[in-house]
Amino acid sequence: MALILVNFNTAGQDLSPYIRVGESTKSIQEVTKEVIQTLKDNSFTVLGAYNPSNKSSLTVVAFTRTDLKNTVVKVKDRGALAAAMKIGLVQKNGKITISYTNPDYILRAYLPINYNTYKSVFEKFSADLKTTFAPLGNEFIPFGGTVKADKLAKYHYKIMMPYFTDPVELKEFESFEEGIETITKNLEAKKGNTVKVYRIVYKNEKVAVFGVGLLNKEEGEPHFLPKIGEDHVAALPYEIILQGNQATMLHGKYRIALHWPNLTMGTFMKIMSTPGDIEDALESLCE
Template identity: 30%
Template sequence: MRKIYTLIMSALVLGFCGCAGVSPEAEAGVKVEKVVSTYKIGAYADVESTKSKLASAGFDVVGTYKTDAGTSILYTNAAMKAMANKPTRGLAAVGRILVDDERKQISIANPVYFGKAFMQKEYSHATASAALGSLEKAFGPLSDSSDKWEFAGLAGYHFMVGMPYYEDMSIVGEGTTADLVAKAQAAKGTTAVVKLSDDRYVAFVSLDRRTNGFVKKIGTQNGQLLPWAVLIEGGQAKALSAKYFIAISYPLLTMTEFMTIATVPGAVEADLKKIFK
């Protein structure tokens, strides 16, 4: 009886944390850290210096976006775009760095963490670790953020039972690729529209100012999740569920803290649908 009880409790724990699956080595094909930091923290550099360092490391800066803590910088390279140029995977093509004027640091969204979460079984550790290596070389010693998650659980991450997974995207618009791209480009505050192929683009669009205010409630230190990314492919504009994207960007977020922004997921979807209507 005790053995059966233990098995049931183990299954419940795995269901809540999304950590079920094979070992990191088996999933990625190479050895990786068991627990991966969500962000890499480096010495402060202003926006122009950060952009220059990215360029010198072989990255293309595709846009900048002003946040409550500083400036979010979007970057990519050929390898990242090639890895992500697959159905539903395009969001992994572009990385994010927050130039945090408030804390006088830079915060880099870890390409290993978000690469595994977004690419799942199609994740390339060679590509993600190469991107991270280039960033470490460009920005000097980087420390781990307090935010982190088990690598093996990232592909199946969800906040808790009943909450959405990566694949539970919201359809915020439909039409031809050209039409959807044009709507994204014409929207007020759009930061970038990145082409991956003739039928696959990633647009970074601005939410309503009131909607954006949720970042101040739960922590501006992770503010590089703005601007919001929208994947355009196959006649649809698709966005990660806000419940998923906020949770994976703030893995230390508690249920109590999440409840303080309970109206935000609906507001995000409404804002995006206005852009692509």
């Protein structure tokens, strides 16, 4: 029996996309300040924060740390997407629920064949996060559905659905610099009801990641988030990644399913237009 359990806990372990830290009765503004200060006090870099769907009851804080940021960029196929982790705050019934993206889940998915190469860095990052957030809550309960650890590298929702390795091409620029300039300018202008949440630029590697809030009422977060579940708010914001002169994004049918793995097909059908809507919004930021 022990041998079966050991085997289950390695290759067959169930992982969830989020970790619930706990609840607070303070205001969402107070909790946001606490979260940001806690991250800074523990050598994490706060990248940005915003209110998904433009709702004051939802807040996301994006953050990274030097070791994570400098490791993931070594993975050439969009590894830099894994540089930003997120904390989600959801106000409901007078309480704020605090959660964060589970690094073990995200990193296995976004660094498919490279996770084990840098496993020690990632495990330390994950352990340090738990220590860092301990003053904010003591639950540390995984939630949001489950996927087997060894399935995340080749995750897809259903047969014929896209994988991590099936990105959507948004634009080919003349140069990396032109790409940075164009996307930054459009985000500053809040084109298409978007908002810049964060930007990570690796000048030497010519890689940049933009975290983009999608605030369009008919086609963005206000449309799709209530239908698929605001408790998973740490899934946001969506990203554009620029590598060299190529701007791409993860396919909506992959990225949404990865962050909401327990979605039923019926619920997925309710946001059928969303992957295309997101592509249109991010494509417009590249024009």
